[in-house]
Amino acid sequence: MGVSGAYYLTDSIFTAIFLGCALTATSIGISLRVLVNANHAKTTAGHIILGAAVFDDIGGVILLSILFNFAAHGEFDVFSTLLLITKVLVFLLLTPPVARVLLYFARVLKPASDNSGYEVIITMILVCLFAWLAHLFGAPALLGGFAVGLALSRQFTSPLNRYLVNPFAFTHKMEQSSKALVDVFTPIFFVYVGISLDLSQLDYSTSGVLLWLSLLAIASKLVAGTVAGGNWQKKLIVGSAMVPRGEVGLVFAEMGLKTNIIDNKLFTELVVIIAITTLIGPMLLKWSLNKHGHHSQVE
Incomplete structure (x- = not known):
């Protein structure tokens, strides 16, 4: 749906595919x-949302990796594409x-007595190391940070979990200590994206298309929620939670601009669509949670 809708913004099917892939992202945060x-994070719907968002972003990263490979070589080669997908999947399994x-x-x-911010330093080292390794594998660097996040997560499961139990006390301290990094770098990233925006590129001729693409971006996630089990309220909760593209979508957009897959005009239009979904998504989710709670009380 995203690809067919994006084709209205550009005559290039390759660029339309990139826009469609960028809109697959989900900001689970x-x-x-x-x-x-709403005390709903540990429910069945909450677990479905978390798992779906992980697979959603992994699929998006794989698709973007293929597109970047195509952009770098100027042609689509089946063997190199399959090799790239294999490398990305191996990277995700092993890292x-x-x-x-x-x-x-x-x-x-x-050290036994250490108050120097050791956990923050380790977090930065791991993120930079695995981002470099992801780039070495031919995948977007953000895949490295994603792998580190999986390693830190208590929910991450693998056949090696019986031997590699999460050292929760240590990883929890890493998470808490790293919040300062998030507080510092997140505003910088959004400022950088804002500087890259050229609102003069927007005009009335594309406003209708932007609105249509935004509706498609919202509707596609709501439709995806219908495959979840349970009543329609639960399906609506799952679909609504998948709507916001947020910072994940902005990262994809920024990568597309840097690699010249999209120009400034398309970048601005994509950011506008991401902003609309990021505003509408939480409102839809809050409304659906309230409806779900009311329905449960009635039953």
């Missing part, structure tokens, strides 16, 4: 905050356990 506030092994070493090497 935004929806998760709404779910936590979280490897990162968790490194966490064990980091915990052992930590």
